[in-house]
Amino acid sequence: MHPRSVYNIEPDFTTLAKDYASFKPFVKQTEQGRSYIDFKDAEANRELCKCLLKRDFKVDVDFPLDTLCPAVPNRLNYILWLEDLIQDTLSNLKNCQGIDIGVGASCIYPLLGCATNPTWRFLGTEINQRSTDFANKNVQRNHLEDRITIIHNPDPSKIFLLEQDKQYTFSMCNPPFYSSQEEIDQGLHNKEVEPSAICTGSNNEMITKGGEFEFIKLMVMESLQIQRQVHWYTSMIGLKRTIRPLIRLLNDQGIVNYIVTDFIQGKTVRWIIAWSFHPKRPTNVHAIEAWRPVYQFEIKLPKEISFVLDSTRKILQDLEIDYSIEEDDAQETILSCNTSRNTWSRATRRQKKRQKLQKTESITTTIEDPFLFRLELSCSRSKSSTWYQIVWLSGANKLLFEGFWSHLKKRIEERCGILRGSSFNK
């Protein structure tokens, strides 16, 4: 559960039934006096969803019993995590324009997103005509026509129906997870399927050709065409086995800025994957470390921290890389570095040498996106050696980062007396 979720305190069904008479018929009591509802009862689920949305977000919805009933806490987790992602990586937090692929009849994500973020707007798409009509009615019911636009997508193999020349902050999606009814039955057995979806999710909402992997793959492939028109592409993942092939796909397509997170809601686990063609990487959002791309390297150097710091400064000055010292004490020093020129490639350094001899201005290669990184120096327990870590913070070119690190590592190791082939660190 997201730490900011109102549902960190479990809703009390007795109180909810007192406040909402429509919910009362569904509330039962255990012998110990604990109130509960039957999650296999579609009507009970729908009433719970409607009452929670009304009570906690002043959102008023209605949807047919044979369409997917959204579990509100689960949907809220996604919205709150998106807020974190945006806060962490974008400078302009106002006027966010989101996209929801497959709004469903409830139109839950646009409604919840607008209720919790007064400046957000949404474009919602849906392939099912009946769900599109219901979603539109839900938008009207909440007087949000000026902030939410719903469009019917007649082509299931198409994902993004965007306005040309318009920029979008994020896209989100709760895709159909399964490729067949057998897979759903298996999911029920493994407790992968949300209780509220058991009886209500109709086939088009739960099943898609090739399952969620193929659906998200379509999204990835289309995102390659439109690149930075959407800042963050995101999707919920319902099955753990989908994560690895998706990461492989992103890597194969050269997408280096991505992140995976998870949410545990009762017995159900859900994941969200996000990728971007923008250089700024998220560093302050909940993520599964094991699925992060390699953004950092660490080595141990056989010298005291003051010596390593002094040597690093000299190397950075030589490379004309700007840096500021963020934190500095005897135990740990953090240098924040940034450059927009590649001054370390062999060709650039050769050119620089030549130009020095000829006393002309040096020419360096400009990098498309600013290259930001952090160097973290910390004392080892013995104090006579130092842990030396680089963390890549921003930049779209992974090879550039790796090339820089290999250059810096060689120079700092040489200064610390580690010669090539030496056994220190092995």
Ligand SMILES: C[S@@+](CC[C@H](N)C(=O)[O-])C[C@H]1O[C@@H](n2cnc3c(N)ncnc32)[C@H](O)[C@@H]1O
């Ligand atoms: C699992 S439901 C999610 C509904 C709702 N967003 C929610 O979270 O409860 C998936 C939805 O995506 C829709 N859908 C499937 N393929 C689509 C596509 N290519 N474009 C837009 N919607 C699509 C389905 O009709 C269905 O309503």
